[in-house]
Structure formats: C-alpha cells, structure tokens
Amino acid sequence: MNGTFTHKLLKQSLLTTTTHFPFPQNGFTLTSQQCGTMLQSFTNTKSFTKGQQLHAQMTTCGALRDNNYLNTKLAAFYASCGRMAEAQLIFDEIELKNSFLWNFMIRGYACSGCSLKSIALYREMFGFGWKTDKFTYPFVLKACGDLLLVEIGRKVHGEVVVSGLVSDIYVGNSLLAMYSKFGDMGMARMLFDRMLERDLTSWNTMISSYVKNENPKEALAIFYMMGKAGLSVDGTTLLGLLSACAGLMALKPGKALHCYVIRNRAEFSNKFLRNALIGMYSSCNSIAYARRLFDEVKLKDTVSWNSMISGYEQSGDAFESLRLFCKMFTEGAGPDEVTIVTVLGACGSITALQFGTSIHSCLVKKGFCVNTIVGTSLIDMYSKCGTLTCSRRVFDEMPEKNLVSWSAMVAGYGVHGKGREAIAIFHAMIAKNILPDEGVLTSVLSACSHAGLINEGRQIFHRMTTEYNVKPTSAHYSCLVDLLGRAGRLDEAYELIKSMKAIPTSDIWAALLSACRLHQNVNLAEILEQKVFEMNLKGVGSYICLSNIYAAEKRWDDVERVRAMVRRKGLKKPPGCSFVEVDKMVHRFLVGDRSHQQTEYIYSKLEDINQRLKEAGYKPDTSSVFYDVGEEVKEKMLWDHSERLAIAFALINTNPGTTIRITKNLRVCGDCHTVTKLISKLMCREIIMRDIHRFHHFKDGFCSCSDYW
DNA sequence: CTAGGGTTAG
Numbered sequence: 001m002n003g004t005f006t007h008k009l010l011k012q013s014l015l016t017t018t019t020h021f022p023f024p025q026n027g028f029t030l031t032s033q034q035c036g037t038m039l040q041s042f043t044n045t046k047s048f049t050k051g052q053q054l055h056a057q058m059t060t061c062g063a064l065r066d067n068n069y070l071n072t073k074l075a076a077f078y079a080s081c082g083r084m085a086e087a088q089l090i091f092d093e094i095e096l097k098n099s100f101l102w103n104f105m106i107r108g109y110a111c112s113g114c115s116l117k118s119i120a121l122y123r124e125m126f127g128f129g130w131k132t133d134k135f136t137y138p139f140v141l142k143a144c145g146d147l148l149l150v151e152i153g154r155k156v157h158g159e160v161v162v163s164g165l166v167s168d169i170y171v172g173n174s175l176l177a178m179y180s181k182f183g184d185m186g187m188a189r190m191l192f193d194r195m196l197e198r199d200l201t202s203w204n205t206m207i208s209s210y211v212k213n214e215n216p217k218e219a220l221a222i223f224y225m226m227g228k229a230g231l232s233v234d235g236t237t238l239l240g241l242l243s244a245c246a247g248l249m250a251l252k253p254g255k256a257l258h259c260y261v262i263r264n265r266a267e268f269s270n271k272f273l274r275n276a277l278i279g280m281y282s283s284c285n286s287i288a289y290a291r292r293l294f295d296e297v298k299l300k301d302t303v304s305w306n307s308m309i310s311g312y313e314q315s316g317d318a319f320e321s322l323r324l325f326c327k328m329f330t331e332g333a334g335p336d337e338v339t340i341v342t343v344l345g346a347c348g349s350i351t352a353l354q355f356g357t358s359i360h361s362c363l364v365k366k367g368f369c370v371n372t373i374v375g376t377s378l379i380d381m382y383s384k385c386g387t388l389t390c391s392r393r394v395f396d397e398m399p400e401k402n403l404v405s406w407s408a409m410v411a412g413y414g415v416h417g418k419g420r421e422a423i424a425i426f427h428a429m430i431a432k433n434i435l436p437d438e439g440v441l442t443s444v445l446s447a448c449s450h451a452g453l454i455n456e457g458r459q460i461f462h463r464m465t466t467e468y469n470v471k472p473t474s475a476h477y478s479c480l481v482d483l484l485g486r487a488g489r490l491d492e493a494y495e496l497i498k499s500m501k502a503i504p505t506s507d508i509w510a511a512l513l514s515a516c517r518l519h520q521n522v523n524l525a526e527i528l529e530q531k532v533f534e535m536n537l538k539g540v541g542s543y544i545c546l547s548n549i550y551a552a553e554k555r556w557d558d559v560e561r562v563r564a565m566v567r568r569k570g571l572k573k574p575p576g577c578s579f580v581e582v583d584k585m586v587h588r589f590l591v592g593d594r595s596h597q598q599t600e601y602i603y604s605k606l607e608d609i610n611q612r613l614k615e616a617g618y619k620p621d622t623s624s625v626f627y628d629v630g631e632e633v634k635e636k637m638l639w640d641h642s643e644r645l646a647i648a649f650a651l652i653n654t655n656p657g658t659t660i661r662i663t664k665n666l667r668v669c670g671d672c673h674t675v676t677k678l679i680s681k682l683m684c685r686e687i688i689m690r691d692i693h694r695f696h697h698f699k700d701g702f703c704s705c706s707d708y709w
Numbered sequence: 710c711t712a713g714g715g716t717t718a719g
Contacts, residue, residue, distance in 0.1 A: 107710075174713040205712045241713040268718045275715035306716035341717040376718045407719035439719055 032070060035063060039073040048081045052218045068094060072101045079108030082118075099125075099133055099229040107139045115143035120151060126159065133156055134165050136172040146177035153178050173201050180209030200234060207240035235268055242276040246283035254280045271299075282311025302336050310342040318346035319579075322355065322399060337374060344377040348384030348578040351663040351690065352586045356381045357390075372398065376405045381413030386661050386688035386695060401436055411443035418694045419451025426460075431529075436468050436639035439476070445479035449486060450694050453709070485515020486708055506535045510542045517549050518708060525549045527559050533565060540571045540691055541667070551623045554707035577665045582653045589645040592637075598649060605648040606639055613678050620669040631686050638671050643689065647676065651683060659686045666709070667691050678699050 010426035030038075035058060042051035055074060058064050064071055071094050078087035089291055091097070091105055102125040109118035122140045126132065138158055144153035159177060165171045172195050178186040192198070192206055210219035223241055226233070233241075238257060245254035258277055259673060261268045281290035293299070294308045305328045312321035325343045335343075340359065341618050347356035360378055363370060370378070374400040382390035391626045395401070395409045406429040413422035426444040430436065436444075441464055448457030461480050464470045477500060484493035493512055497504050509531045511520065525546060543566045553590040576591040596602065622634035629637070638644075643664050650660040668676075668691045681689050681701035687694045697704035 103710085134712050142711080168711095170711040175711095177712060187715065199711090201712045203712095204714085208712065208714070236714050243715085270714095272713090272715050277715090279715060299717095303716050308716090310716060327718045336716090338717045345718075373718050378718095380719065402718095409719090411719055437719095443719070560710095 005380075018406075023206065031069060032063065035070055036073045038076050039070070043073070043077040043080045046081050048083070051077045061114060068096050072488075076104035077099055078106040082108060082112040084108050084112055084114060086496065096108060096643050097130070098132055099136070102130055103133070103135045103139075106143075110139040110143045110146075112652065115147045118143040119147075119149070122156075122236065132159075132163055132165075134168040134171055137165060137171045141174040141178045143595060145174075145181035148182060150182050153182065153571070155225050169195075169197055169199055169202070172197075173205055174204045176209070180205065180213060183213055196585075198230070200237070204234070204236045204240060207237060210211070211240050211243045211247065213584060214247070217242035220248070220250075220253065221246040235270065235273060237271060238268065239276050242273070242280045246280045246556055249284050251281075251284040251286060254284055261298050263438065271297075271304070275301075275303050278304065278307040278311065282307070282315060284313060286642060287311055287317070298377065300331070300333060304334060305333055306336070306338045306342060309339060309346075313342055313346045313349070315350075318349040318352075319350055319586065321346040322350075322352060322586070337371070340368075341377045344374075344381040348351070349663070350383040350581075350588075351385050351661050352579075352581050353382075353385035353387060353661060354584045355586070356385060356580055358584070370394075370398070372400050372402050374403060375401075376408050379405065379408040379412060383408070383415070384663075384690065386416075386690065386697075388412055388416055388418070403429075403437060403440060406434060407440040407443055408599065410440055410447060414443050414447030414450055415690070415693075417450045417695070419447045419453045419456070422447030422451075422458055423453070423460075425486070430530055436470065436581065438470055438473055441468070441470055442473075442475045445476055445483070449479050449483035452483075452486060454483060454489075473565050474502070474508055476510045476574070478508045479506070481511040486521050487517060488515075490515055490519060490521055494524065506512060506537055506542070509535070510545070513542055513545050513549075517552075520552055520553075522549060522553055525554045537571070540566060540573045543571070544573065548623060574665065576642040578646040579663045580646040581661065582650060587646070587649060589642045589649070590602050591642045592640040593642065593645055596645075596649070598652065602645055602648045602650055605652055609648070610639060611677065612682060616682070617676070618674070618678055623670065638669070638675075641669065641672050643668065643672055644675065647679060647687065650677075652684070657684065661688045661690075663690045665692065667693060667694065673703065673707070673709075677703055 035054065038054060038531075039051060041046075043629060053179050055198065057072075058070065064074070071090055075090040075094065075335070076085045078084070078090065086452065087105060087108055091101065094101065100652065102121070105126070106118050106121050109115065109121060118139060124149045137156070141153065141160075142157055144156060148189070151566050158174070159179075160171060172191065176188045179185070188206070188209060196200060198568065199408065203222065206222045207219045210216065210222065219240060220242065223237070226237075231653055235655065238261065241257055242254065242565035245251070247259065257280075261273055261277065274293065278290045278293050281287070281293065290308065290311050294304065297304055305324070309321050309324050309328075312318070312324060322343065325335070325339070325346075325352055328339070340363065343358055344359065346352070347359070362368075363374070368374075376395055379391045382388070382394065388460075391409065391412045395405065409425050410422045410429075413425060415637070423445055426440065429440070444460055445457055445595070447462065448454075456478065459470065461472065464472055464476065477496070481493045483495060484490075484496065490512070493515060497508055497512065507618065509528060513525060513528050513532065516522075516528065529546060534545055535541075542560055547562045550556075550562065578589050579586055580589075581587070587596065593599075620632060620635045620638055646662045647660060650662075673696070676687055676689065676696070676698050678701060679685065686700040689698065691709070694705065694709060696709065
C-alpha cells in the first residue's frame with residue numbers, strides 16, 4: 001500500500017483502491033475499505049477483542065501506516081469501547097482530524113467518567129474552528145451536567161444556539177437534562193415548552209427531572225400533559241411516575257400505574273418496575289402490598305431486598321427490617337452498601353447495638369470500604385444505641401467527612417445532653433470551611449436546648465442570618481422556644497413566637513406548652529389550649545401535655561375537657577413500645593404486654609422491685625395516667641409501662657453490672673423516670689434510655705437530663 | 710448520538 005491520502009481525497013481513493021492487504025493468519029486479503037467497515041461494525045457492537053485482533057493484524061501488514069481513514073476508524077473504535085488511553089495515542093498521531101473523530105473522542109471521555117477531558121477536547125475542537133455538529137453536543141452537555149459546571153454549560157448552550165443546532169431533538173433533550181442536573185428546572189421547563197418537536201425522551205427527561213428535583217407534583221402534571229397529547233409511555237416514564245407517587249405518598253395514582261403495568265405485562269415485566277412498585281407501596285404506607293409483591297418476585301436481586309428492607313425501616317418496623325435482612329442471607333442473596341446503610345438505620349431505631357456492632361466488625365473483617373455514607377450511618381447507629389464513644393471513634397477515623405457526617409456527630413452529642421461537645425464539633429466544622437445548612441443548625445440548637453446553654457443557643461440562632469446565611473425555619477424557632485422555655489423564660493419564648501413573620505407551626509406551640517408543663521405555668525397553658533384545639537394535630541402529645549398540666553393542679557374538669565376533645569377528634573394515643581437487646585436478640589414490649597415467653601418472671605420481678613422501692617419510700621406519681629380510673633388502677637397501669645417490662649426483662653437476663661439500653665417510642669412518663677432512677681441505684685445498673693426526644697443516662701439514682709425533658 | 714430508570718446516611 002503506497003501513497004498518502006489527504007482527508008479530502010480519502011473517500012474517493014477508497015472507492016478506487018484495489019490494493020489488498022494479506023492477512024497471514026487465514027490467508028484472506030482485505031481492502032482498506034473492508035477493514036474500515038469491519039472496524040465500524042466492531043465499534044457499533046463494542047466487540048473489543050475482535051477489534052483488537054484486527055488492529056494487530058493491520059499493524060502486522062502495515063495497513064495503518066499513513067492511512068488517515070483507518071486510523072480514524074481505529075481511534076473511534078477504541079473510544080467507543082471506553083479504552084481512552086489507546087484511543088488517545090492513535091488520535092494524537094492523526095494529522096487530519098475530522099468531526100467524526102472529534103465526536104467519538106468527546107463521547108468516549110464523557111461516557112467513561114472523564115467528563116472534564118471531554119469538555120477540554122470540545123474546547124480544543126471548537127478553538128481549532130472545527131465544525132461542531134449535532135453529534136458533538138449531546139456529550140459535551142452531558143459532561144457539563146454530570147460535573148455541575150454551570151458556567152461552562154451555559155456557555156456551551158450559547159454556542160449551541162449560535163450553531164443553529166438547538167432545534168435538533170437530541171441536542172434539545174441534552175439541554176433539558178443538563179439544566180435539570182443543575183437543579184434549574186425553570187430553565188429546563190422553558191426550553192421544553194419552546195421545543196418545536198418533542199419525543200418520548202423529552203417527556204421522560206422532564207418527568208424524571210422533576211422527581212429528582214423533588215417536585216413530584218409537577219412530574220405528574222407533565223404526565224397529564226402527555227396524556228392530553230395522546231402519547232403513550234414506556235418503562236422509563238412509569239419508573240419516573242412511580243417515584244413521583246412515592247414522593248407524594250399518592251397511593252391512588254400509584255395503584256393505577258400498577259394496574260397499567262399488569263395489563264401490559266409483556267412489555268413491562270422487568271425488575272426495575274417491580275422494585276419501583278415495591279418502593280412506591282412502602283412509601284405510601286402500604287407495606288403489606290409491598291410485601292405481597294416482594295414475595296411474588298421469584299428472582300429477587302439485591303435491590304428488591306433493599307427496597308423491602310428499607311420499606312419496613314421507613315414505615316417504623318425496624319424489627320421486621322432486621323428479620324428480613326437475616327432472611328436475605330438464608331435465601332442466598334448478598335447485601336451491598338445500600339443494605340448495610342439501611343440496616344444500620346434499623347439497628348439505631350430499636351437500639352440493636354450488638355447487631356449493629358457485629359455488622360460493623362463484619363465490614364472491617366471483609367475489608368469493606370467504610371465510605372462517607374456508611375461511616376455516617378455507623379456514627380448515627382452508635383449514637384442512637386447510646387454508645388457515643390464508638391460514634392466518636394468512627395467519626396475520627398473517617399478519611400472523608402461531609403456535612404452529613406459532621407451533623408450526625410453534632411446531633412449525637414445533642415441528644416445525649418452533651419451540649420458543649422456538640423458546639424465544639426459544630427465550630428470545628430465551621431473552621432474547616434464547611435458551610436452549615438438548616439439540618440446541622442437544628443441539631444446544634446437542639447443540643448443547646450437539651451443542655452440548657454441559653455447564651456450559646458441564642459448566639460448561634462443570631463449568626464444563622466448574619467453569618468451562615470440560613471433562614472430560620474420553624475424547626476429552629478421551636479428549638480429556641482424549647483431552649484428559653486426550659487430555662488423558665490416563658491414570656492420571652494412567647495414573645496419570640498409572636499415576633500415571627502411566618503405563622504407558627506404546631507411544633508413551636510408544642511415546645512412552649514411543654515415548657516409550661518415543666519414550670520407548671522397554668523396561666524400560659526390556658527392561653528395555649530385554644531391553639532392546641534385549633535390546630536389539626538395528628539399526634540396526641542400536646543393534649544396529653546395539657547392534660548398533665550391540669551392534672552397537676554387537680555383540675556379534673558379541665559382534664560376531662562381535654563380528654564373529650566381527643567375523643568371528638570378521634571385521636572388515639574399510640575401504644576407505648578420499648579425495645580431492649582439481650583444476647584443479640586432485640587425484644588419488643590408493648591404497654592401491658594403479656595405475650596413474652598418470660599411474662600411470669602417479668603411481672604414477678606416487677607412486683608419484687610415495686611415492694612423494695614416502696615420500702616425505700618417511693619410514692620407513685622399517677623398524674624400522667626391519661627385515663628379516668630381509680631387511683632389503685634392507675635398505679636397498676638404505671639407498672640405496665642413498656643420500659644419497665646423491658647428493664648425487668650433485662651435485669652433477669654443479663655449479668656449484674658451490665659448496662660441496660662432501652663429505646664421507647666414515646667416520652668418517658670414522670671413516674672417511670674423516677675422509678676428508673678431508683679432502680680439504677682437499687683440494682684447498681686447503668687440504664688441508658690432513649691425516648692422520643694433525647695437520651696437519659698440513669699446512674700446511682702440520677703439522670704443525665706437533670707429531670708428536664 | 711439524547712433520558713436510562715429501582716434501593717442508602719444528619
């Protein structure tokens with residue numbers, strides 16, 4: 001093969017060339033054009049090995065020397081296989097680079113995780129004055145979107161407009177995707193609305209983008225527009241819509257989609273949709289439906305398990321979540337990072353410390369990478385299980401921390417009443433130039449409130465707007481009200497609420513009411529009663545609080561009025577429920593529970609403790625019993641409380657001196673708090689109890705909350 | 710050539 005082809009002559013020459021390359025291995029000979037066609041087909045099918053063999057053969061027979069056409073095809077082949085090192089070498093050797101070659105290189109880098117290189121190459125191409133075409137932009141825009149390079153992305157957008165390619169549907173769709181990755185749904189929507197032509201991808205991009213940008217409502221709106229335009233959907237559309245339903249907790253449209261999937265089973269029977277349906281049902285609090293679907297899936301993959309495990313976890317049934325996790329192993333499925341993170345969350349919510357710890361040690365043993373997300377989950381798990389030192393160890397050993405990791409540590413110190421440590425961590429975070437967000441500020445303010453650090457809390461609240469540029473939300477106001485309220489500055493707290501520009505939410509009023517109970521301020525409570533009645537509270541907490549305040553004054557008529565209101569509104573107090581872990585098994589006790597195997601022992605243990613405490617001068621405080629029954633019955637009801645059952649069970653089944661860790665779903669009642677303090681002294685046990693608000697570390701007859709909770 | 714799908718942390 002002699003002679004050098006110039007770019008312009010390339011095509012023509014190929015058509016006229018008759019030179020054949022000998023292929024020694026099989027005796028065939030091929031023309032340059034035939035080689036090119038084969039390369040093209042390997043490029044399209046990403047047949048790397050075959051292409052590589054052809055490359056070797058072409059090198060051996062000298063076909064590549066000075067052959068711009070074949071070298072271009074070869075570079076494109078490597079680029080499409082994601083072998084950018086090989087592609088780049090050939091690319092550098094090619095003198096006459098055409099758009100085809102540039103495009104393949106840009107695509108190769110964009111699709112193999114080197115977006116930055118992809119953009120740089122585009123800049124070079126653009127700078128050389130090469131004509132970009134409709135095949136260039138989709139990848140450049142993808143690269144900008146993936147890297148969140150907003151400025152560069154906008155600039156490229158401008159170049160798209162100048163080039164006149166903006167009306168190309170692929171380019172247009174890529175622009176939509178890019179702006180949605182930037183979180184700029186306004187721009188994406190404007191472009192979408194102005195598109196002359198839209199295909200299914202355009203609609204799907206809008207739907208999944210609205211879902212990702214936490215606007216599921218608009219995602220459904222786009223779907224309705226689609227329906228009006230008489231368009232049909234595909235699997236991608238359905239996945240987006242199912243996520244939207246999950247986000248909106250919209251069971252009805254979710255079910256309708258499920259029906260649609262069933263009716264078109266042939267087309268939509270895939271694991272993605274099955275898992276999305278499981279996720280949708282569990283997000284919509286229809287865990288039983290989710291489970292039914294899950295059980296019907298024959299070939300469960302890790303994601304199926306994860307969806308179901310996290311479904312239980314998020315619907316508050318961590319117990320079942322852990323059971324399913326164990327079942328996962330017996331059925332031969334393997335967990336991944338998502339499983340671990342989900343299960344650690346479940347461990348935290350029911351204080352399964354031994355369970356969580358064994359997962360942690362498995363991770364270490366198996367050399368599983370403890371990355372930021374897993375590390376943060378561990379911090380949270382240990383802190384929720386009452387072992388802050390372990391949280392801190394994980395935190396200190398984490399190679400990379402992000403805002404969430406810092407927040408978890410701040411929140412951990414906070415719920416354990418260690419306000420100073422929480423503030424120290426918060427400031428260490430600031431010193432690392434990490435900008436605080438709403439979440440971490442809520443945690444640090446709540447830490448101040450649990451520890452009674454008034455000045456510090458007020459100072460941080462003030463800095464929110466002046467330094468951190470975070471607008472206080474109702475959660476922050478409620479922390480501050482809580483803080484002032486605990487310190488007895490009820491008037492100041494009330495004034496703060498009145499000074500708010502936004503309408504105070506129910507949790508803010510609840511915080512103030514709770515302070516009224518602590519300081520037994522009946523006058524203010526009477527004023528707040530109206531607020532409590534007006535607001536459509538889903539929980540019964542504020543009513544109980546109000547009732548307790550009146551009960552303490554022995555104003556039984558008022559207690560009855562509050563109780564009547566609860567009945568009228570059809571609210572129910574959720575049953576108290578406590579968890580305690582013994583020998584790697586978590587045991588759950590409901591109030592008055594008699595279902596446990598050891599029930600007889602538990603109740604006789606409680607009777608025994610009751611006797612001993614009474615001898616020591618303990619007098620039951622029945623004021624928190626919400627029901628109108630005789631005093632003796634009330635006293636009995638107190639001894640049925642779930643945390644006492646859990647404590648008694650733990651006392652029976654653990655060695656003397658072992659710390660007892662308990663988690664309760666409600667606030668600990670006054671009498672249980674007193675009794676637990678006494679038990680800690682009487683039985684020489686440290687008892688760490690987490691209630692709905694915070695931790696109580698009981699030791700030697702005292703509690704870390706100093707009786708403010 | 711574009712979206713490309715499901716499950717995860719404060």
